[in-house]
Amino acid sequence: MKPLLFFVKRIHAYAGKVLYVNLFGMTAISFIEGFALLLLIPLLGMVGIGNDGSSGSSWLSLFDFLKDMPESNALALILVAYVLLMVGQSLLYRSLSLRDIRIHTGFINHLRLEIYRAILQSDWNFFIRRRKSDLIHSLTDELGRVTNGTFVFLQFVGSAVFTLIQIGIALWLSPMLTLFVLACGLVIAYLSRAFATKFQALGNRTSELARTYIGGMTDHFNGIKDIKSNMLERSRYEWLQEWSEDISRERFEFAKLRMKSQLYYKVSQSIIVAAFIFMTASWFHVQGSQLLLVILIFSRLWPRFTELQSHREQIASAVPAFKNLTELLASCSSSQEVASTLEERNDIESIRLQHSLECVNVSFRYSQEDLEYALKNINATIRANETTAIIGRSGAGKSTLIDVLMGLLRPERGEVLVDGIPLTDGNLLSLRQAISYIPQDPFLFNGTIRENMQLMASGASEQDMWEALSDASAQKFVERLPQGLDTVIGDRGIRLSGGERQRLVLARTLLRKPSILVLDEATSALDAENEASIQAVLERLKGTMTMIVVAHRLSTIRNADQVIVLDHGSIVQTGQFDQLARERDGVFAGLLSRQAQRIDNFPA
Numbered sequence: 001m002k003p004l005l006f007f008v009k010r011i012h013a014y015a016g017k018v019l020y021v022n023l024f025g026m027t028a029i030s031f032i033e034g035f036a037l038l039l040l041i042p043l044l045g046m047v048g049i050g051n052d053g054s055s056g057s058s059w060l061s062l063f064d065f066l067k068d069m070p071e072s073n074a075l076a077l078i079l080v081a082y083v084l085l086m087v088g089q090s091l092l093y094r095s096l097s098l099r100d101i102r103i104h105t106g107f108i109n110h111l112r113l114e115i116y117r118a119i120l121q122s123d124w125n126f127f128i129r130r131r132k133s134d135l136i137h138s139l140t141d142e143l144g145r146v147t148n149g150t151f152v153f154l155q156f157v158g159s160a161v162f163t164l165i166q167i168g169i170a171l172w173l174s175p176m177l178t179l180f181v182l183a184c185g186l187v188i189a190y191l192s193r194a195f196a197t198k199f200q201a202l203g204n205r206t207s208e209l210a211r212t213y214i215g216g217m218t219d220h221f222n223g224i225k226d227i228k229s230n231m232l233e234r235s236r237y238e239w240l241q242e243w244s245e246d247i248s249r250e251r252f253e254f255a256k257l258r259m260k261s262q263l264y265y266k267v268s269q270s271i272i273v274a275a276f277i278f279m280t281a282s283w284f285h286v287q288g289s290q291l292l293l294v295i296l297i298f299s300r301l302w303p304r305f306t307e308l309q310s311h312r313e314q315i316a317s318a319v320p321a322f323k324n325l326t327e328l329l330a331s332c333s334s335s336q337e338v339a340s341t342l343e344e345r346n347d348i349e350s351i352r353l354q355h356s357l358e359c360v361n362v363s364f365r366y367s368q369e370d371l372e373y374a375l376k377n378i379n380a381t382i383r384a385n386e387t388t389a390i391i392g393r394s395g396a397g398k399s400t401l402i403d404v405l406m407g408l409l410r411p412e413r414g415e416v417l418v419d420g421i422p423l424t425d426g427n428l429l430s431l432r433q434a435i436s437y438i439p440q441d442p443f444l445f446n447g448t449i450r451e452n453m454q455l456m457a458s459g460a461s462e463q464d465m466w467e468a469l470s471d472a473s474a475q476k477f478v479e480r481l482p483q484g485l486d487t488v489i490g491d492r493g494i495r496l497s498g499g500e501r502q503r504l505v506l507a508r509t510l511l512r513k514p515s516i517l518v519l520d521e522a523t524s525a526l527d528a529e530n531e532a533s534i535q536a537v538l539e540r541l542k543g544t545m546t547m548i549v550v551a552h553r554l555s556t557i558r559n560a561d562q563v564i565v566l567d568h569g570s571i572v573q574t575g576q577f578d579q580l581a582r583e584r585d586g587v588f589a590g591l592l593s594r595q596a597q598r599i600d601n602f603p604a
């Protein structure tokens with residue numbers, strides 16, 4: 001119930017008074033409907049039903065004034081009033097429904113933006129603990145279920161109000177009959193509470209299956225090249241076949257449960273109606289309008305009970321989605337990187353590194369349960385406007401160190417200093433503004449080259465873009481493309497070669513004019529020619545910005561001002577390339593000798 005109320009509060013905060021206007025409007029509709037129902041009673045009297053003297057109820061005196069009128073006038077008056085009431089009700093209903101839809105679509109957008117913003121403002125740790133596809137699932141499927149569930153809940157409240165009004169009218173018309181219907185309704189609701197539990201369990205399964213589907217599909221399409229080249233199509237297809245069987249089983253279970261609950265209500269209704277009519281007619285000898293009233297009350301009230309019950313079941317099946325989204329929002333809020341909002345981030349000034357970026361006694365592990373630290377007591381100085389290379393075996397901690405230096409990961413012990421000032425929430429984003437980061441497989445989205453470049457610098461002019469492309473040795477290949485800057489490069493830049501992609505990313509990065517450039521294995525996947533061309537660009541940039549380069553291929557870091565060698569999370573050597581190469585027993589020399597045969601022009 002708590003997660004549900006959380007979102008009801010959200011919709012209240014979003015829609016404000018309009019929500020109550022709608023709820024009040026729906027109540028008005030039920031009043032009108034109730035009143036239209038009353039109008040039928042004298043009508044029945046006029047056509048001869050109910051003139052058996054059996055009723056004598058006070059409600060008939062309400063229409064006494066009609067007796068003084070000629071019958072045809074009274075009939076016309078009632079019918080005109082009835083038509084006017086129904087037209088008014090329909091118009092009101094149309095306007096309220098449209099408003100409802102506007103609130104619904106507005107609320108789903110509001111919630112989507114709120115969740116996405118919360119996710120974007122979360123720290124890096126939040127992302128490495130989660131599957132990206134789970135986040136997509138939350139922003140699509142779960143979001144839809146939560147907004148629908150919230151609306152069903154509001155409808156439930158509306159229906160409850162409506163039902164109460166109808167109960168009020170029914171009580172006034174015939175207290176005994178209404179109390180009997182109410183008692184039956186309560187007994188049935190009590191006996192059917194197991195349905196809600198089953199719907200909730202099925203709702204859990206729905207969430208689970210949807211998460212598996214999005215996760216699986218994301219993995220398949222991300223790895224489609226591996227799938228095709230390793231002929232894994234059949235096994236992946238079988239995975240989907242299995243999932244499809246699971247989902248149809250689950251859908252069928254769902255439908256079966258719904259049918260079962262509906263059958264239960266329909267059977268109960270017919271038994272109660274039959275028993276009651278039998279009782280009133282045989283034992284109490286109730287006839288005419290009273291009997292008609294019984295049927296009328298049943299026919300108006302019972303659908304309300306079943307509607308409430310159906311709403312209850314829909315809410316129960318959405319409960320897991322409510323829980324998941326509230327947990328996600330709570331987790332985002334506890335992982336918020338810094339206090340500032342996305343809008344405030346626009347005004348953050350980038351720092352200009354003057355002296356150094358330092359790690360002082362930094363230790364880090366990914367989880368408190370890990371026995372091994374990924375970084376152990378790291379002391380390192382990255383000097384401004386120099387090139388620092390970080391090398392080491394696979395798993396040595398290179399990427400972790402970079403993430404700590406960029407403030408993506410917070411050290412468990414020790415600190416990072418920016419020009420001697422500790423890196424805290426206060427200066428984290430200023431540091432981040434100064435950094436441009438290029439990973440091995442950078443993010444290029446399915447758009448034109450121009451759009452991809454503008455992603456980094458939205459105000460960049462055409463001339464700025466060509467200059468950046470030229471600086472990154474990418475000008476020639478872009479000029480050769482049929483639409484130049486307006487060429488669409490495909491999903492993740494699939495229509496470009498690896499080297500072209502990386503040069504374009506470098507150009508895009510230069511457009512941002514960073515003062516710190518971080519390259520994490522940025523050239524590892526490139527062939528010697530492409531690597532050399534990026535290398536030449538980096539050489540030209542040397543001295544103009546602080547560069548931190550992680551590389552497996554040692555040939556790429558020969559001209560670095562400083563090389564930091566990591567092993568099992570510790571710094572084991574620091575110095576210049578040639579100096580480290582001479583330390584024959586060091587890790588660096590070991591790595592070097594293993595690569596010696598593969599490195600062109602390297603003096604052994």
Ligand SMILES: Nc1ncnc2c1ncn2[C@@H]1O[C@H](COP(=O)(O)OP(=O)(O)OP(=O)(O)O)[C@@H](O)[C@H]1O
Pocket residue numbers: 128366374392393394395396397398399400401
């Ligand atoms: N997200 C993570 N969760 C838990 N442990 C991690 C995570 N990322 C890395 N590690 C662990 O931290 C250690 C250092 O990993 P890191 O990625 O920094 O090494 P690396 O030197 O960059 O390796 P490679 O050259 O293979 O990329 C490894 O033992 C790795 O298993």
